[in-house]
Amino acid sequence: MTLDQYRSVSDRLLTPVVRVAIRLGLTPNAISVVAIATAGAAGAAYWLADPGSMLYLLGAFLVLANGLLDVLDGMVARQTETDSPGGDLIDHVLDRYADILLLVGLAGGTGEFAIGIAAVTGVLMTSYLGTQAQAVGLDRVYGGLVGRADRLAIIGITTGIAAFTTVSYRGLSLVGLLLVFFAVVSHVTALQRFYYALRALE
Template sequence: MTLDQYRSVADRLLSPFVSLADSAGLSPDGVSVIAFGFAVAAGAAFYVATPLWYALGAFFVFCNGWLDLVDGALAREQDVASAGGDLLDHVLDRYADIVILAGLAAGIDNYALGLAAVTGVLMTSYLGTQIQAVGLGREYGGLLGRADRLALVGVTGALAAIAPGELVAGLTLVGFLLVLFAVVGHVTALQRFWGAWSDL
């Protein structure tokens, strides 16, 4: 269940946004920084945790995810793809994951659940890059990739704007989302580890 497999479809939709960014004189690194700014805005919106701010947070998450595609496409368009740009993109993506999940957890005042979700997400990403580091290529497989997570956060934020209260077992929609990320994140990390271990 990963949206990353549809990246080629998204790339075809990026053309006008890439042209706009290029015309505005933006660099791929500049787009990456703007995308991170939207992630920070999303985390802050989720921290406020009112219906209006949940809706705004969902919009900010969408902007972060879309610009995360634009920066790579812009680098290819400008023929300036580099190891430095890739490094910056990955670092900002991880910090974006942290601030978004931290905002969600703070908004429902459940920091333990937030910690479990953050570690699951970070371990998933870490395994992807560590597998590459041992020479097996970049690993994007698993139950939930970053595109999936952002889509789920966006949808949950929009739904939380409509139904912000507790549902069952004291958990809100946001609480259930964090549980999902905690469980599936660690399962995906172990899935990637086992696959890579089997290939060594």
């Protein structure tokens, strides 16, 4: 996982946006709802896209928006001192639905539903292991090969490229290969988090 290491950089860059959001009276929960809407729109764009379609580029921009909004809601909550366990729960639940919408959209657009199922279950297990560690008394685990910030960046970059190419390998389009990547790496990440938590409990 790499991008979470630069959270302080993104926080500094988004500080002016946070100020504007607060002046407009936007609440963290409202921002979270807009974020899930962008994920749903991206998933729909991916489902309807063909190789080389500009819908992939649209989806890439929507994924970028989802990632920025996901950071923004937490920053607004902290700045306005409205962060709470309930808000954290809402944020995590909507993030998981966003993950599902994006991956199901990618699977639907490629027709690779079996690989999509493997990718979705891996991503959900990655997130589950991160929070389950906290449930058994450890700190929340964010480690492993690919975290959510990395995942969104990879989806955005790959689908942005997919808008301009129809390259394929062994019958799989670039987006199909992206699903294979997540199907493998997300399960590896989940197992890494499981191993870390288990060792920490010994």
